[in-house]
Amino acid sequence: MNPETEISSDDKVRLPFLMVQDELRQVEATLRDQVRAFDPGVEPYISYICDTAGKRIRPALAALVGGATGGVTKDHLLLGTILELIHMATLVHDDIIDGAATRRQVPTANAKWGEGTAVLLGDALFSHALMLSTEFDDLTLSREIAKASREVCQGEILQTQRRFDLTLTQADYFHIIEMKTGALFAAATDLSAYLSGVPNDVRTALREFGMQLGTAYQIYDDCLDLVGTEEEFGKTLRTDLEKGKLTLPMLYLLEDASDSQRDKLLKRIIDQEALDLPVLVGIADYEGAIDRSLDYSRGLLDQAKLGLSNLAPSDYRDALSGILSYTRGLIGSLRA
Amino acid sequence: MNPETEISSDDKVRLPFLMVQDELRQVEATLRDQVRAFDPGVEPYISYICDTAGKRIRPALAALVGGATGGVTKDHLLLGTILELIHMATLVHDDIIDGAATRRQVPTANAKWGEGTAVLLGDALFSHALMLSTEFDDLTLSREIAKASREVCQGEILQTQRRFDLTLTQADYFHIIEMKTGALFAAATDLSAYLSGVPNDVRTALREFGMQLGTAYQIYDDCLDLVGTEEEFGKTLRTDLEKGKLTLPMLYLLEDASDSQRDKLLKRIIDQEALDLPVLVGIADYEGAIDRSLDYSRGLLDQAKLGLSNLAPSDYRDALSGILSYTRGLIGSLRA
Numbered sequence: 001m002n003p004e005t006e007i008s009s010d011d012k013v014r015l016p017f018l019m020v021q022d023e024l025r026q027v028e029a030t031l032r033d034q035v036r037a038f039d040p041g042v043e044p045y046i047s048y049i050c051d052t053a054g055k056r057i058r059p060a061l062a063a064l065v066g067g068a069t070g071g072v073t074k075d076h077l078l079l080g081t082i083l084e085l086i087h088m089a090t091l092v093h094d095d096i097i098d099g100a101a102t103r104r105q106v107p108t109a110n111a112k113w114g115e116g117t118a119v120l121l122g123d124a125l126f127s128h129a130l131m132l133s134t135e136f137d138d139l140t141l142s143r144e145i146a147k148a149s150r151e152v153c154q155g156e157i158l159q160t161q162r163r164f165d166l167t168l169t170q171a172d173y174f175h176i177i178e179m180k181t182g183a184l185f186a187a188a189t190d191l192s193a194y195l196s197g198v199p200n201d202v203r204t205a206l207r208e209f210g211m212q213l214g215t216a217y218q219i220y221d222d223c224l225d226l227v228g229t230e231e232e233f234g235k236t237l238r239t240d241l242e243k244g245k246l247t248l249p250m251l252y253l254l255e256d257a258s259d260s261q262r263d264k265l266l267k268r269i270i271d272q273e274a275l276d277l278p279v280l281v282g283i284a285d286y287e288g289a290i291d292r293s294l295d296y297s298r299g300l301l302d303q304a305k306l307g308l309s310n311l312a313p314s315d316y317r318d319a320l321s322g323i324l325s326y327t328r329g330l331i332g333s334l335r336a
Numbered sequence: 337m338n339p340e341t342e343i344s345s346d347d348k349v350r351l352p353f354l355m356v357q358d359e360l361r362q363v364e365a366t367l368r369d370q371v372r373a374f375d376p377g378v379e380p381y382i383s384y385i386c387d388t389a390g391k392r393i394r395p396a397l398a399a400l401v402g403g404a405t406g407g408v409t410k411d412h413l414l415l416g417t418i419l420e421l422i423h424m425a426t427l428v429h430d431d432i433i434d435g436a437a438t439r440r441q442v443p444t445a446n447a448k449w450g451e452g453t454a455v456l457l458g459d460a461l462f463s464h465a466l467m468l469s470t471e472f473d474d475l476t477l478s479r480e481i482a483k484a485s486r487e488v489c490q491g492e493i494l495q496t497q498r499r500f501d502l503t504l505t506q507a508d509y510f511h512i513i514e515m516k517t518g519a520l521f522a523a524a525t526d527l528s529a530y531l532s533g534v535p536n537d538v539r540t541a542l543r544e545f546g547m548q549l550g551t552a553y554q555i556y557d558d559c560l561d562l563v564g565t566e567e568e569f570g571k572t573l574r575t576d577l578e579k580g581k582l583t584l585p586m587l588y589l590l591e592d593a594s595d596s597q598r599d600k601l602l603k604r605i606i607d608q609e610a611l612d613l614p615v616l617v618g619i620a621d622y623e624g625a626i627d628r629s630l631d632y633s634r635g636l637l638d639q640a641k642l643g644l645s646n647l648a649p650s651d652y653r654d655a656l657s658g659i660l661s662y663t664r665g666l667i668g669s670l671r672a
Contacts, residue, residue: 039490039515041497093459097452116433117496119455123429123462124489130466131482139470142478146467153460154375160453161377179375 016064016322019315023063023072023080024056030081034128045113045121049088052106058083061188061213061323065206067316068308069196075136076192082129083188086149089125090156090184092118097160098239102230141191148187155179164244164270170251177218178211185214202310209307209320213327216300220331222247223293226281227334238277241269248296252289294331301328352400352658355651359399359408359416360392366417370464381449381457385424388442394419397524397549397659401542403652404644405532411472412528415481418465419524422485425461426492426520428454433496434575438566477527484523491515500580500606506587513554514547521550538646545643545656549663552636556667558583559629562617563670574613577605584632588625630667637664 017024035047059080066076094100095108096118102108110118126149133145159176162168189210193203225240226249240247246254250269257265267273268280284290301324311317353360371383395416402412430436431444432454438444446454462485469481495512498504525546529539561576562585576583582590586605593601604616620626637660647653 039494041494042490045493089459093455096455114496115451117493119429119432119458120489120493120496122455122459123425124486124493126459126462127466127482127486127489130463131479131486134475134479134482137475139473139475139478142475143467143470146463146470150460150463150467153456153463154378157381157453157456157460158375158377160450160456 016319016326017060019319019322020060020063020067020072023067023077024060026077027056027059027063027080027084030077031084034081034085034132037128038124042121042124045109045117046125048112049092049109049121049125052104056080056084057217057323058087058184058188061185061210061320062192064316064320064323065189065192066196068311068314068320069193069198069202069206071196073195075195078132078135079141079191079195080188082132082145083148083184085125085129085132086145086152087184089122089129090152092122092125094156096122097156098243100239140194144187144191144194148183151179151183152181155181155183159245162246165246166254166266166270168246168251170248170255173246173248173251174215177215177222181218181221182211182214185217186210189213205307205310209304212300212304212307213324216297216304217327217330219248219293219297219300220327220334223249223290223297223331223334226284227290241277241280242272244269248293249284249289252292253284253287256287256289291335294334297331298328352655352662353396355655355658356396356399356403356408359403359413360395362413363392363395363399363416363420366413367420370417370421370468373464374460378457378460381445381453382461384448385428385445385457385461388440392416392420393553393659394423394520394524397521397546397656398528400652400656400659401525401528402532404647404650404656405529405534405538405542407532409531411531414468414471415477415527415531416524418468418481419484419520421461421465421468422481422488423520425458425465426488428458428461430492432458433492434579436575476530480523480527480530484519487515487519488517491517491519495581498582501582502590502602502606504582504587506584506591509582509584509587510551513551513558517554517557518547518550521553522546525549541643541646545640548636548640548643549660552633552640553663553666555584555629555633555636556663556670559585559626559633559667559670562620563626577613577616578608580605584629585620585625588628589620589623592623592625627671630670633667634664 031050035043035050038046059077062076062080062083063072066072091103092109095103096110096115099110100108101111108118109121130142130146130149133142136142155176155178158172159180162172162176186207187210190203190207193206198206222240225237225247228237230237241250246269254262254265268276305321305324308317308320311320367386371379371386374382395413398412398416398419399408402408427439428445431439432446432451435446436444437447444454445457466478466482466485469478472478491512491514494508495516498508498512522543523546526539526543529542534542558576561573561583564573566573577586582605586601590598590601641657641660644653644656
């Protein structure tokens with residue numbers, strides 16, 4: 001069966017999120033409460049960011065794993081809220097680094113208030129999230145959350161450091177995206193399972209599920225940067241190559257290139273000579289590098305599905321599986 | 337007695353730090369260990385920042401308070417290390433916001449590797465510090481450290497937000513500098529006392545000591561920006577007014593100005609018409625606004641000294657008092 005047709009109806013795509021609709025509403029309410037914990041002079045900025053950033057995938061994962069491992073508790077929702085705050089902080093800082101002007105159809109924090117304020121807003125969100133993590137009264141959770149947050153930052157640093165670096169291997173690329181995106185997804189599923197007190201093998205499998213889903217999602221997002229449309233996705237695209245960020249399709253293209261093709265790619269990507277992005281994307285598409293990346297992403301989703309096999313059957317388990325289908329749907333939409 | 341003559345000999349200035357020389361060496365060693373905890377690709381950046389940032393005042397405070405309240409333990413040193421990491425993170429981000437090219441005679445992270453990398457390095461330092469805070473196995477400490485870190489960020493946000501804002505009152509200014517500088521000094525003394533398990537009144541007094549010292553130090557630093565010399569202090573100065581940052585001397589000058597003088601100041605500070613900084617600083621000096629600020633700072637140091645009165649006499653208590661004299665010495669050096 002074609003995986004894209006599997007989720008063709010809108011209902012099926014929305015299903016995993018509908019499953020935890022009430023829980024996500026509670027996460028939203030907790031986020032609002034957290035906004036009010038900031039200094040009155042800072043609150044409006046934080047509020048704007050909360051209103052405009054994020055699909056709440058991490059809180060949804062935390063809630064669904066909670067449901068699938070014994071029941072969603074307040075702690076699962078708190079975990080989701082904290083991870084979402086960290087995610088928002090990284091988005092705010094990413095937008096500075098990428099010089100992005102728009103996210104989800106609205107101006108980014110840096111576009112609205114300048115880079116300086118955006119740096120500090122990200123910092124305040126980070127600190128607040130880590131402060132909130134102490135409310136579990138469990139140091140393991142505080143430690144693992146801070147660690148995941150550090151992984152995200154380190155992944156981003158490595159990515160920034162390796163721009164315009166043609167020695168970047170596919171292994172380097174995966175190391176980077178596992179840190180920068182996988183870590184927070186994995187924290188959502190892993191720590192949610194930890195909160196439920198499941199056996200270690202179930203926890204490990206769920207951690208892997210999060211890591212593979214996050215990695216698959218990042219590959220999709222990297223392809224989106226090349227072939228997506230700004231109108232449809234409401235964010236600044238086509239920035240990776242200009243910034244020298246080599247993502248999986250380009251690594252595949254370079255791998256398959258003949259010496260003379262490689263020279264041409266070098267001139268375009270590294271020296272940015274005649275960097276005509278539509279042409280470069282057209283070549284990557286023609287050579288199959290984009291489909292190959294999307295296939296790799298789909299493969300990760302297949303592996304992730306295996307991680308759900310030792311969970312007892314439940315609507316929540318089905319919804320976790322539904323998130324995989326949802327991501328497949330996103331991948332499919334790129335090639336529609 | 338003139339407070340400046342009190343500390344005229346170099347030995348006396350160095351005394352408080354000599355007292356905890358061994359402990360500060362251990363803090364340096366712990367910092368080195370922490371550097372190695374980062375990804376190998378990230379480590380060299382963190383190492384550079386550790387080598388170039390900070391006078392280690394916060395670790396010195398944590399160690400001295402430990403010594404004065406029963407003895408310096410590993411935990412006091414860990415506290416100092418964590419607060420220093422947070423301080424370094426804020427310096428890295430401050431330098432981005434201020435567009436500063438030099439700190440302690442060497443290029444800043446943003447000057448060396450660009451703003452993007454500097455944003456991420458600060459984030460990684462923040463996350464690492466908060467991860468490290470879970471090693472106390474005491475949630476109160478993790479929580480209070482994250483809270484102090486959030487205070488610093490919020491103070492900075494308010495400061496950035498109120499640039500070129502002539503409605504800024506002296507109360508607003510103090511609120512901001514207590515958050516952005518006082519909070520971390522206060523965390524050093526307060527949490528160090530907490531670690532020693534002293535009675536609440538002693539802890540509160542030591543918290544006040546840290547807050548007043550930090551605030552006094554910030555006022556000195558704000559005056560330094562106006563009247564210091566870059567050669568002597570090794571950092572980019574004279575940036576506050578150009579960035580619309582109204583510090584205590586300017587608030588005093590505005591307070592004392594006649595209507596016509598106020599109009600002139602407005603034109604210079606807000607519209608930056610004919611902003612001749614040496615002239616403006618000359619006026620502030622002539623009108624006594626700088627001396628008045630430095631006097632206020634000295635007054636805070638006097639109050640801080642009272643906070644030491646319920647500590648048993650010890651060399652450590654004397655060394656804490658010595659830090660007040662050291663700060664007085666800094667203040668005095670501005671008017672030498």
